[in-house]
Amino acid sequence: MNEIGKALVAQYYQALADLDVEAFLSLHQDDVVYNVNGSTPVSGRFEGKEFLQNVVAPEVFGRLQMDTFRFASKWKIMCADEQRVVAFMEADGLAANGERYNQRYCQTFGFRDGKIAEVFEFFDSTLAQNALWSNRLAEPETPPEQQFEF
Numbered sequence: 001m002n003e004i005g006k007a008l009v010a011q012y013y014q015a016l017a018d019l020d021v022e023a024f025l026s027l028h029q030d031d032v033v034y035n036v037n038g039s040t041p042v043s044g045r046f047e048g049k050e051f052l053q054n055v056v057a058p059e060v061f062g063r064l065q066m067d068t069f070r071f072a073s074k075w076k077i078m079c080a081d082e083q084r085v086v087a088f089m090e091a092d093g094l095a096a097n098g099e100r101y102n103q104r105y106c107q108t109f110g111f112r113d114g115k116i117a118e119v120f121e122f123f124d125s126t127l128a129q130n131a132l133w134s135n136r137l138a139e140p141e142t143p144p145e146q147q148f149e150f
Contacts (some may be wrong), residue, residue: 005085005111006077012109012116013089017072021057025049029117038125041133063132064101069093085109099131 008027015024034046042059075089087109092102103123110118129135 002080002082004114005109006080008111008114008116009077009085009087009109013072013075013087016089017070019066019071025052027116028052029112029115032116033118035118035120037120037122038128040125040128042128043125060132063096065094065096069101083110085111095131097131097134099134101127101131103127 012024012027015021015027028049031048032051034051036043036046042055046055069091070093071089071091073090073092075087077085077087079086085108087107089105089107090103091105092100095101106122108120109116126137129137
């Protein structure tokens, strides 16, 4: 499964980069489970592709300037075993409210029968609240002199 899982994750990020919704959805099991960190409107445990179509599409994609926004501008598989793949991904662009949404994601993927069956997703939920839902939880801090890099 290791090589199949890595290939699926590469296809996942390519579909995001291309904004190819059909290809993206086809990589998932119908009963896929997404576990999303934080306390945002898209946080929690969700079952089924409907989460991607009915929650992520309007609550995330619908709040971005998709004509210039770029998902998966950079991504890297960090480790993989026979059951899971862990990867980092960057996205960048403007939210509909004009805020910059330069997000980094850490995702852990699980697989079943050659498709993605489970995803654990971690990201800066304060940035998401500010940019996507205009909910200023705290003033942004000055970025560190030496940025985290992958």
